[in-house]
Amino acid sequence: MSSSPTTPGTNQSWGGRFSEPTDAFVERFTASVGFDQRLALQDIQGSIAHATMLARVGVLTDDERDAIVAGLTEIRGEIERGEFQWSVKLEDVHMNVEARLTDKIGITGKKLHTGRSRNDQVATDIRLFLRDEIDVVEAELSRLREGLIELAEREADTIMPGFTHLQTAQPVTFGHHLLAWQEMLARDHERLLDCRKRVNVMPLGAAALAGTTYPIDRHVTAELLGFERPAENSLDAVSDRDFAIEFASFASILLMHLSRMSEELVLWTSAQFDFIDLPDRFCTGSSIMPQKKNPDVPELVRGKTGRVYGHLMGLLTLMKSQPLAYNKDNQEDKEPLFDTLDTVRDCLKAFADMVPAIEARKESMYEAARRGFSTATDLADYLVRRGVAFRDAHEIVGQSVAFGIREKRDLSEMSLDELRQFSDVIESDVFEVLTLEGSVAARNHIGGTAPDQVRAAASRAREALTALRGNHP
Numbered sequence: 001m002s003s004s005p006t007t008p009g010t011n012q013s014w015g016g017r018f019s020e021p022t023d024a025f026v027e028r029f030t031a032s033v034g035f036d037q038r039l040a041l042q043d044i045q046g047s048i049a050h051a052t053m054l055a056r057v058g059v060l061t062d063d064e065r066d067a068i069v070a071g072l073t074e075i076r077g078e079i080e081r082g083e084f085q086w087s088v089k090l091e092d093v094h095m096n097v098e099a100r101l102t103d104k105i106g107i108t109g110k111k112l113h114t115g116r117s118r119n120d121q122v123a124t125d126i127r128l129f130l131r132d133e134i135d136v137v138e139a140e141l142s143r144l145r146e147g148l149i150e151l152a153e154r155e156a157d158t159i160m161p162g163f164t165h166l167q168t169a170q171p172v173t174f175g176h177h178l179l180a181w182q183e184m185l186a187r188d189h190e191r192l193l194d195c196r197k198r199v200n201v202m203p204l205g206a207a208a209l210a211g212t213t214y215p216i217d218r219h220v221t222a223e224l225l226g227f228e229r230p231a232e233n234s235l236d237a238v239s240d241r242d243f244a245i246e247f248a249s250f251a252s253i254l255l256m257h258l259s260r261m262s263e264e265l266v267l268w269t270s271a272q273f274d275f276i277d278l279p280d281r282f283c284t285g286s287s288i289m290p291q292k293k294n295p296d297v298p299e300l301v302r303g304k305t306g307r308v309y310g311h312l313m314g315l316l317t318l319m320k321s322q323p324l325a326y327n328k329d330n331q332e333d334k335e336p337l338f339d340t341l342d343t344v345r346d347c348l349k350a351f352a353d354m355v356p357a358i359e360a361r362k363e364s365m366y367e368a369a370r371r372g373f374s375t376a377t378d379l380a381d382y383l384v385r386r387g388v389a390f391r392d393a394h395e396i397v398g399q400s401v402a403f404g405i406r407e408k409r410d411l412s413e414m415s416l417d418e419l420r421q422f423s424d425v426i427e428s429d430v431f432e433v434l435t436l437e438g439s440v441a442a443r444n445h446i447g448g449t450a451p452d453q454v455r456a457a458a459s460r461a462r463e464a465l466t467a468l469r470g471n472h473p
């Protein structure tokens with residue numbers, strides 16, 4: 001029995017069993033080419049590797065492989081030059097590229113899809129794409145960390161108030177504060193590289209869901225594509241998107257950190273704090289209030305955190321309760337992932353450019369630390385060293401602070417006699433601990449705020465950064 005020709009108007013890749021054309025709305029509704037064309041270069045890269053492997057195992061002849069590789073290479077050029085005509089009728093990036101290949105090289109183009117399915121193809125493309133993008137994100141994150149380490153070294157001696165509950169607590173060095181940010185990012189960096197390991201596993205060869213009857217060699221394809229190894233299980237390989245969820249959770253934690261830094265930058269640039277100056281090129285003005293200089297860049301980063309959290313929730317919910325193996329739901333993984341990547345890259349770039357340009361207003365920071373009784377704990381520790389129990393010392397210092405508030409004077413501005421009203425163990429050496437410099441210098445242990453510790457921590461941070469980058473493939 002001869003098969004009937006494909007019904008006109010149905011999809012040329014799968015229309016064989018259909019008796020009427022796809023509804024025009026359904027065609028648009030199910031098409032992904034509008035967004036998945038971003039995967040085109042990875043799609044071609046995957047196809048070249050697949051064809052190369054097929055020839056290696058004898059499924060394609062060398063001539064067929066050469067024609068396919070040459071055709072795909074030309075198509076890559078067309079895409080890069082923006083000449084490629086994308087068609088919604090062809091649904092997605094995979095079928096657009098394949099149809100163009102067949103236009104160009106004829107029947108051999110139709111052999112490319114031997115031993116694979118769009119299910120393993122798309123999963124492979126996203127992983128290749130995400131792996132490339134992770135490397136870009138990783139470079140920007142490193143640049144930001146380097147910027148913070150350098151700034152911290154420059155500001156190792158700069159004194160500012162440290163806060164708890166956003167109330168002045170104890171003096172710290174600005175360098176120490178910057179290195180706290182750096183530590184958050186160091187953990188994000190590790191999370192990113194850890195995520196990359198699980199991204200770098202190859203679905204290709206899983207075919208639609210069960211593997212293929214052709215004598216494929218998945219190790220060859222994996223090696224050609226730089227994957228660590230082929231995925232173990234074909235059902236899992238085509239359906240798993242937890243690598244994208246993992247990236248989105250890395251991104252959410254990173255943006256949470258960047259939003260905290262942003263919040264502090266916004267506060268610090270305000271006239272009320274006046275701790276730092278951001279150069280004009282990172283700020284914008286107001287159309288109505290001529291005096292304004294707004295910290296838009298950190299505000300926007302803070303705001304963009306919301307969409308990244310949203311994408312994480314979106315992806316988690318997309319995968320929830322999906323039965324094995326591939327489901328069309330998975331087509332919805334791309335837009336959130338792309339937007340997460342774009343947002344992360346832009347926010348990191350903004351920060352990496354901005355951080356080295358932060359100017360500390362040292363006098364203003366110093367004044368703020370001096371005003372808030374920030375050396376009160378140092379006075380308590382001094383009393384303890386002279387034999388007073390810590391709870392009693394706390395009470396004595398509390399009374400001294402209350403006196404200072406009434407008199408509008410800091411502890412360091414009181415006379416020895418005034419201080420001795422509250423405890424007669426106080427001697428004239430107390431003023432060494434009541435100075436801001438004495439207070440920070442005394443916290444001289446690993447993890448403490450003393451300027452020498454900040455310098456040592458900065459150099460360890462630099463070594464850790466170099467080591468992490470050196471280990472990564």
Ligand code: ARG
Pocket residue numbers: 032036092118119122326328330331332
């Ligand atoms: N555009 C599809 C996606 O992004 C490609 C895989 C389609 N597979 C299928 N069996 N319909 O998920």
